[in-house]
Amino acid sequence: MVIWIIGAKSYESNRILGELEKNQIEVKQLNWTEIDLPLKEIPELCLIRYSKGMMDKQGIIFVLSAIEELQRSGCMVVPSIEGIYREDKMSIYLLWKRYLSDKIMMPDTLITKDIESARIFLDKKRVVVFKPLIGGLGKGVLKIDKEDQLIDLFKKYQVLFLQEYIQSPSYDIRTIVIGDKIILKYARYNKNDFKHNIHSGGEGKTVEEIAEFDQNIENHMEKIERMALDIKNIARLDMMGIDFLPSEGGFLYLLEWNSTFGFAGAESTTNIDVAKILTEYILSKLKK
Template sequence: MELLLLSNGSLDGESALLDEMQVAHLHVKWENLVVPGDFSGILKEIPRVVRWKMEPSDMIFQLGVIEYLGWQGSRIINPPETILACDKASMYFTWRTHLAGSIRFPDTIISREKTRLLDFVRNHVKCVVKPLDGQAGRGIYLVEENNTEAIDNLCTTLDRKKALFLQDYIPNQGFEIRTVLIGDDVSFQYARGGGGFKHGMGSGGKAWRVMDVLPDLPAGTLSTMLSIAMKVKKITGLDTVAVDMLPDLDGTPWLLEWNPFFSCGGTVRLGLNIEEQIVQYLLSLP
């Protein structure tokens, strides 16, 4: 087997492209994978390349499968060890260690202590609450000092999650810039916004061409963002990554996060062939 795709349907676009190109591959949904049975059935032949997307609710099982395939000689995109740098806490520590001199990052607290979290909200007035293990904008909401309902929600979330990630809310122009890197040679940039304070497609946002927002950005901003994204890719070791940065009201970029399991929703209509380039990258691997 040359190429294996593992996801719960989020790689359907890449699978369809491989079908069109008549490239032999196997597309398996995580929910249909049984260990150890499938290693003598569906996966009895170890694939040369494995492209995967993680579902956070089933992370340990998926990491175990991916590590096994890597041990058997498969080239994994993205390698499991690189994913360890992609949770919210690791992003903050990576920025603080390697990128603090290059780009701003919202003031952040990670804590289990309710008193410290509430003090942070009082000091910043308006904050963004993010789950440490979230994906696609799920579980992210705003909390303000004078909003009793939001404060109660924060306390309830803390009781359920045991630790929370809070950031200062950065006033902005209503969009973020996503920079996508594939391998060492391919990059895309586009704007995302329109979904309220959350800009992603999963939160109701839309994709725009960077040319549509370019007049609102200082000269050189996109180049700076590309440079930061390339640093993130080098530091983490990811093969494919989407790096999201937020221009504030003055157009100054702030690093929000990076995502190894990004979607390409809304980009085809912009003329961005991201999935096609990912497929070409997979086929180019030795």
């Protein structure tokens, strides 16, 4: 049995590699620059992890085509290409609007190629958050309150994904789902920035730590427990990190989901061995 892990070397990919090797599995850790098409060999399973090569216009075409070819060739790809197509910011919002909007809120959103529509949205909301359609780790996410910023972003991206700015109590909630189980929930706290990602300076905190200053977190966690598997089924992903944002008014918003989620902060905060659970899951899929 041969498994490939494709993506940049990271804490997460190294942890997964270690767990697979403990199970005496032959593993190749590759970046997308090491993949040539047509493929000369096909592994039994391929685990896709985050990589900068997935972020540029030409790179994403290469990556998606390679994943499709791996699946067509009989390789089990995790996450599947169907799930990957459903996790860009635009797809997440449109799926939420169609299937989940009666169950949980998202920040008011505009997706446009028209700068005038963007100006009107900014004027109405006063402060908005721009997010690149593809990306992770909080990179490229900006809080905007000036028209000049909007124009500069439009020149760079041509498509603007803008969301109403929600004032939070300095944290968001990351939930990790693997298979049909909610593995963990924890808070990412950042009092210095509106972005709460660990890579943006956030720090992991337990429910008990957050409850010391925000008693609403218990209600938020109960709602997430009810919602997470519904979201996972809509996303069609085997495993995912789902991000929720509480507001200062006590409401809970869905922000996004991600199949190549980081889990260093999750492990250090909760002491749950995410890499082991993830590895056990993908090995169980191969046995079916």
